Amino acid sequence: MLSVRALAVTRSVRSGARGLSMARPLAAASALERDIAKIRNIGISAHIDSGKTTLTERVLFYTGRIKEMHEVRGKDEVGATMDSMELEREKGITIASAATYTTWKDHNINIIDTPGHVDFTIEVERALRVLDGAVLVLCSVGGVQSQTLTVDRQMKRYKVPCIGFVNKCDRPGANPARVTNQLRQKLRHNAAMVQLPIGLEDRMEGVVDLITNEAVYFQGQQGMQVVRTEIPANMSEEVAAKREELIGHLADVNEEIADLFLMGEEPSPEQLKQAIRDAVLARSFTPVFVGTALKNLGVQTLLDGVLEYLPAPNEVESYALDTNDAEKKVPINMGNSEAPFLGLAFKLEQGQFGQLTYLRTYQGVLRKGDFIYNARTDKKVKVPRLVRMHSASMEDVNEVHAGEICAMFGLDCSSGDTFTDGSTSLTMESMFVPNPVISLSIKPKNSTDLASFSKALNRFQRQDPTFRVHLDPESKETISAAWVNFILSWIVQTCNSWFACRMTPQIYKEIMEREYNCPTITGKPKVAFRETMTAPMKFDYIHKKQSGGAGQYGRVQGEIVPLDGDEAADVIFEDETVGQNIPKNFIPAIEKGFREACEKGPLTGSPIQGIKFILKDGNAHAVDSNDMAFTMAGIGAVRQAFQKGSPVVLQPIMQVEIVVPDEFQGTVIGGINKRRGTIMDSETSEGSTVIKAEVPLNDMFGYSSELRAQTQGKGEFAMEYTRHELVLPQVQKELMEEYEKSLKQ
Known part of the structure; x- marks a missing residue:
């Protein structure tokens, strides 16, 4: 245990006093932009009502980004800074991820506050795609909940390092130790507490830093005075046990700590911090911080943890795909400002000045007035304005460097597009979007609102990466499907169009009514059923049509077999033909027919999945064979075999x-x-x-x-x-x- 000492560090952000953990004034931010090692791109993610937005509000306050703290739900008629939408403040939930930036200890921190409600998981998906690290917030009472599992899977999908923060330790029934055990058991994290709460529920006073063996208190107005002193005497045994537990978990993933642990030697605070940082970057350890954002306890020490343990952009392995080399993975050079520019548009919003495009820069420098190219469309566009976002407000900048997040106006693009300076063939990988499972019809309440309704549909289709549109061959309706991992996502119908959306019916209805003055009527939800075969079936189908003059002829032979395992949701076409019975230029037409037939099954009209079409032989006519004939032959073969293959x-x-x-x-x-x-x-x-x-x-x-x-x-x-x-x-x-x-x- 350390000798008695008190290291009182008073942060006075507004007065500009300098202390050990004082936030750096924003005026010096421009000097940091070129030091990529002092940049952190983080997301704050968790289950709904775990306190993410409240935590972000405290982070902005203690770093000097805002002058006053406000609460979720807008009880003071202001609302949290990051919940800029009127609907968010009214409902008390985050609907759309919001971006901001601030500084702490000479580091520039870009923060994205993501939704926790299940219906807006796609917002978390698109945020994690471009972030380097994350803070996983857990409620000290609720612990690991359903959405926590989803967020954890998303972090693993994009290999995002994270630190844990057990929030709401002032609530009745708070138990951070139990939450840490849930991290280990339910999420399979090698997790250990790096802090202990001093008291719980309404008796919480501060935290114990297990790395330095110090008590940390947050005193003064709104907890701005951070005081470090000796740990309480009644906690010495608990602190010793938890510190040994921390060292034991680190010893499992760090050789240096393992050697010290086996020899019975105490690692120094510097050794522990370095071991934790190395393990977090390798995603082999999760340090757990504790506190209560609402009562202003533990936020500053969490900020210190973000700087100490989460990676800078150049410490994360990022790859692009080379379109000129079979989409081969190419490492991104973030540290070289002379490298060709490369950026990813990960989110679009319709702002008061037009379409706002959020861009994560991965390589090179982007300047106001530059000409850049859309890698998907190969269109050349000019960057008329560059801004850095602070929730709904923005600040103009002249240039951004690799590793930073910015926003632009006036770009013609879609969410997920890659932008380059035109000198490279690289493109970024797209994010993961699950398939739809439910739909719901909606139409304008008044026929006079069709123009506004169509305008709203076009906007959301453009800015949301989850929309998938196709034309129904029978009804001639435009079918559009979107991400829906949960029941509350829905689909919109107007005139001959179907439109799917990621939001809940009530939320979306209100947005349509408030922003577009367009009341709507919803219909009955529709579940996304699928059809498949359970038995393999051979086919020998001839498409033959004579109508005077050149006709149509195409014969296909082969087998359709059911798929299982990871391929059970796919449809696969395989060409095993030998020779020229079917000319090779007709093979794509057969595949086209196969895939068209899979769009609507014969049992319920639902799409077909989980089958493989194996083309083995066939026949063609010198005059009557053409692409249309073999497309129809492919369709007929599927229908012939599917009905006999025990369809379900x-x-x-x-x-x-x-x-x-x-x-x-x-x-x-x-x-x-x-x-x-x-x-x-x-x-x-x-x-x-x-x-x-x-x-x-x-x-x-x-x-x-x-x-x-x-x-x-x-x-x-x-x-x-x-x-x-x-x-x-x-x-x-x-x-x-x-x-x-x-x-x-």
């Missing part, structure tokens, strides 16, 4: 997590069983039961009202798409009858 209907299965008080556990489980659900696990802790189940999405409509009734309004649930699987025979029969009836109408 697949339905989306949702992973559902329900949190209810113990006394309602039996009733809720009974309700899940009635909905054809399978209980996978249940866990009881401190008066609450967490029930995990798998339930067909088609059986989950109306569950929110049912759960409220079963639990007196005390239960909550979240769900996530997991896979498609077979429907029950009676359900398949009902779906087929419903489809046949719709065809006769």
Whole structure:
């Protein structure tokens, strides 16, 4: 234990006093822009209501970015800085990710505050795609929850290093140690606490730094005075045990710490910090900080942790794809300002001055007035204005360097486009977007609003990377599908168009009404069923048509086989023909016919998935064979084989997590069983039961009202798409009858 000493460090951001952990004034920010080692691009992510936006508000205040702190939901008629939308302040949730930047200890920090609600997970996806590190915020009572699992998977997908922050330690029932254990057990993190709370619930006073063996108190007005002193005597045993636990977890991933641990020697604070940093960058260790943002405890030490443990842009392995070399991965050189410019447009917004494009720069320098090229369209565009975003406000800049995040106006592009200076063939990898599983129709309430409604649809289609549009060959409707990992995403219908969106019906309806003065009417949700074959089937199909003059002729022979495993959601075409019975120039037409046939199955009109079309032989006519003939032959072959291959209907299965008080556990489980659900696990802790189940999405409509009734309004649930699987025979029969009836109408 350290000798008695007090290192009082008073941060006076407004007065400009200098201390050990004082924030640097923003006026000096321009000098930092060229030092890539002093840049941090971080996201703040978590389950809904874990305190992300409140934490970001405190970060901005303590770093001098804002002069006053405001609360979520706008109780003071102002609202949190990062919730700039009126709807966000009214609902008390983050809907769209917001970007800002600030400085701390001579480091420039770009922050993206992401939504925690399940319906806006695509916002987290697009943020993590361009970030170098993240702060995973966990509620000290709720711990690892359903959306925490989703965020963790996204971080792993993009290999984003993270540190943990157990927030809300002032809440009744707070238990940071239990939350840390959940990180290890549920998320498989090698996690350990680097801080201990001094008191919990309403008795929390500060934290203990396990690395330096110091107590840290946050005193004065709004916790601005950070005082380090000796740890409380009654915590010495707990601190010693937790510090040994921290060293043990580090010893598993760091040889130097392992040697000291085996020899019984105490590592120095500098050795521990370096070991933690190395392990965080390698994603083999997660340090856990504690505090309560609402009560202004632990935020400054978390900021220190961001600088000490999360990577600078040049410490992250980033790759681009070379379009001239079969999309070979090419390492990005962020440290070379002379390298060709490379940037990724990861988000679009419609602002008051037009389309606002958020850009992450990966290589080179971008200056106001430069000409850059869209790698997707090869169009040359001029950069008329460069800004750095602070929520809804912006500040003009003349140039940005590799590793920074900026925004531009006046660019004709879509979300996910890569921009270069025209001297390179590199392009960035796109982000992951899951397939749709549900849709919902909507149309304008008044026919006079069609123009406004269409304008809104065009805007959201342009700025959202999740839209997928195609033309229905029978109804001639334009079908558009978007990301929907959850039940509450929906699809919009107007005139002959379908439009899908990532937001909840209520949120989207309100945005349409407020921003476009366009009230809407929603229809019945529609589940994304799929069809597949369960048995292999050979085909020998001849398309023959004579109508005077040159006709059509195409014969295809082969086999269609079902797929399983990772390929179960795909359709695959394979050419195994030998010789010239079918000229090679007709093979693409056969594949086109196969894929067209898979767009609408014969049972319910749903897309076909999980099959492989193996073309083995066929025949062509010297005069009558053409692309159209072989396209029709491909379509006919699928229809011929599919009907005989024991076709079945697949339905989306949702992973559902329900949190209810113990006394309602039996009733809720009974309700899940009635909905054809399978209980996978249940866990009881401190008066609450967490029930995990798998339930067909088609059986989950109306569950929110049912759960409220079963639990007196005390239960909550979240769900996530997991896979498609077979429907029950009676359900398949009902779906087929419903489809046949719709065809006769």
